Amino acid sequence: MQHAPGFLDIVNEAKTRVSEIDADTLESWITQNKSFVLIDVREQSEFADGAIAKAIHISKGVIERDIEKTIFDKSVPLVLYCSGGFRSVLAADNIQKMGYSAVWSLTGGSKNWLTTGREFSQK
Numbered sequence: 001m002q003h004a005p006g007f008l009d010i011v012n013e014a015k016t017r018v019s020e021i022d023a024d025t026l027e028s029w030i031t032q033n034k035s036f037v038l039i040d041v042r043e044q045s046e047f048a049d050g051a052i053a054k055a056i057h058i059s060k061g062v063i064e065r066d067i068e069k070t071i072f073d074k075s076v077p078l079v080l081y082c083s084g085g086f087r088s089v090l091a092a093d094n095i096q097k098m099g100y101s102a103v104w105s106l107t108g109g110s111k112n113w114l115t116t117g118r119e120f121s122q123k
């Protein structure tokens with residue numbers, strides 16, 4: 001989907017503050033059992049159709065409201081993903097402003113995860 005220019009403007013502005021992680025690196029973190037929390041920020045209906053294994057779901061719409069009830073330690077590494085890697089950048093930017101200090105957004109999101117030969121687990 002081609003995103004609207006105003007949306008892309010705020011995503012690109014947020015990207016100046018947000019670190020991104022590529023699918024190869026995320027896969028190696030999963031394989032190595034690295035300690036981090038993977039958060040799917042898509043809508044509940046998208047998550048229900050399948051998600052990256054071990055991901056928890058906190059949608060972008062409620063992440064600022066709910067994350068402190070789920071992730072108490074703000075130094076825990078967090079990897080956020082959405083469908084295309086845009087919404088997750090905005091969510092990552094906001095939770096960094098709340099004090100989370102080790103946050104990444106998955107480049108290209110779940111679409112890139114799938115098109116590069118990786119799979120979802122069913123939720």
Ligand SMILES: O=S(=O)([O-])[S-]
Pocket residue numbers: 082083084085086087088109
């Ligand atoms: O397309 S998107 O899920 O990155 S907003």
